[in-house]
Amino acid sequence: MPGRSFADVLPKVAVDTLERAVLRYWEDEDIFARSLARRRGRELFSFYDGPPYATGKPHYGHVLQSAIKDAVLRYKTMRGYFVPRRVGWDCHGLPVEVLVERELKLKSKRDIERIGIEAFNQKCRETVFRYIDEFTTTLKRLGRWADYDGAYATLSRDYMESEWWVFKQLWDKGLVYKDFRSTPYCIRCATPLSNFEVSMAYRQATDTAVYVALPVVGGSPTLPRHAPGLRGANQKLMLLVWTTTPWTLPGNVAVAVDSNKDYVIATGSKNKYYLNKNAAEKLQLNIEKTIKGKEIVGL
Structure with missing residues (x-):
């Protein structure tokens, strides 16, 4: 060596x-x-x-x-x-x-x-x-x-x-x-x-969350082309939103969507709802159709 x-x-x-x-x-x-x-x-x-x-x-x-x-x-x-x-x-x-x-x-x-x-x-x-x-x-x-x-x-x-x-x-x-x-x-x-x-001051905290259904109103009485038909005059088409700050809702003038995310039209006990696909699966709603967020823009 x-x-x-x-x-x-x-x-x-x-x-x-x-x-x-x-x-x-x-x-x-x-x-x-x-x-x-x-x-x-x-x-x-x-x-x-x-x-x-x-x-x-x-x-x-x-x-x-x-x-x-x-x-x-x-x-x-x-x-x-x-x-x-x-x-x-x-x-x-x-x-x-x-x-x-x-x-x-x-x-x-x-x-x-x-x-x-x-x-x-x-x-x-x-x-x-x-x-x-x-x-x-x-x-x-x-x-x-x-x-x-x-x-x-x-x-x-x-x-x-x-x-x-x-x-x-x-x-x-x-x-x-x-x-x-x-x-x-x-x-x-x-x-x-x-x-x-x-x-x-960030801390992990358990907070109360609420789901709020907002009706689709105004414009033509006809449904968007991607929405399934409603059963009778009492069934409404709603936007389902989720928040941990419900006190801010009175100041809201629009609902935000992500154009590239998957949303669904799902049936609840009384009405039909637009909501995020993941949320619909967690809530175990009956999903009728999957669409992209961009199809909801301007609703």
């Missing part, structure tokens, strides 16, 4: 000790800053790091995206690009406020006002900076190269003034307008919610 080129690996390698030694060397010798300095003036590769919420310890998702970002940026650096990268922290919004409310056992807006808005805001600041330290320590341990000393935080005055400056540029260009839209709203917090904030 040919001779081996590598020495045996010791069975008891203190990996964490080696890791800390490498990290300490990087920090003592300022390796990241030196790698940037060597490429300053080269073609720029811009990278903007979307700031994570500083409201908890890093989890697997943060570790995964950090590893991917670091790998791509190291590759670009090795290709000769100048790749400055600056981390940032999202410090605004409900996540930190809700976290502090839980820590202080505050149940309502009145509780916040009792301790004082200034004291509440200060606690929020302390909390985000506590988790910024957690994030920084973890990301450094992962070996991710970035400018941590120059990291930005959205609560800084410079950052907020920059945001207002950008908004002013949009305003001057006529790109800002006022309109109305439906958004999730938290009555307790007295504020609209983003989709992310809504998803944070």
